[in-house]
Amino acid sequence: MTTSPTSSNAPSFWEDWGLDLSPQPGGDSDFLAQFGYLPGLKELLTLRQVHALEHATVWVLSEAVRGTSEEGTEADLLSGMSTEQGFYLYGQVKTLQLQRAVQTALQRITTGAWSLAVHPRCGTNLSVGMLLTAGLTMGFHLLLPRGPITQLLGLGLATTAAAQLAPDVGALAQRYITTAIPFNLVVESITPLPAQSGRPTHFVRVRWVN
Incomplete structure (x- = not known):
């Protein structure tokens, strides 16, 4: 991973419009x-x-392993999958190291480092990109003349715009x-599990408290 979280003190998109949607x-x-x-509401929340x-x-x-290029590569290979009971973490990480990281992450994100909630490799970005591509492609298809050249041009513009947005x-x-x-x-709890597709796997179990 080559980027780091932005400062939680930076103004958000909504603050630019005079709206305060800060986490409470x-x-x-x-x-x-x-x-x-x-x-299903509690499960969704x-x-x-x-x-x-x-x-x-x-x-x-x-952040912990961003020391050498080899370690950085290992960090880039980390991934996860969330459920309402907790999340799976896939990648080369020791159980004790993961325990410390989870507690540190929970402490930081709940005390102001809200930008840690957003990650550039999240599947949400892929889904958004697909929706944008589909929507813009349909829009250009309807707006541009039906000729093959203009339609291909529209497809290229839609793909480029979606990638940028x-x-x-x-x-x-x-x-x-x-x-x-x-x-x-x-x-x-944090439990080591059998490797998935050759990748070490852990499950971080959480509990909801009011």
Whole structure:
């Protein structure tokens, strides 16, 4: 990984428009208290917080091993998958090292380092890129003349525009839709699992607390 999290003190997209959408420690708890009768709501809120903790943990691990080019390559190969019970972490990392990283990540992200919730290699960015490409392609198809050359030109423009927009739009989608600051999570256990596709695997189990 070659980039580091941006400062949590930087103004957000919404602050530029005069809106304050800063994370609030009791936000999800209050929302759950009011609408807890909705099926699957707690699982959804938990998943968003787990997703943020997964990203923060990968950031912390990457910072810890960013010493040599070889170690940097190992950091780039770290990946994860979130569930409502916790998250899987795939890559070369020792259990004790992961335990320290998870606790550090949880402490930092809940005390102001909110940018740790957003990661450039998140699958959200890929999904956003695909949606942008499809939407822009359809738009150019409808707006441009039906000739093959103009349609090919439109396809090229749509693909280029989507590639340029996807990182920023994907980051916004992560920040405000697919992740939430894990104010309600505590780590219960970290368990080594059999390797998946030749990659060491751990499962970080969490629990929701109000």
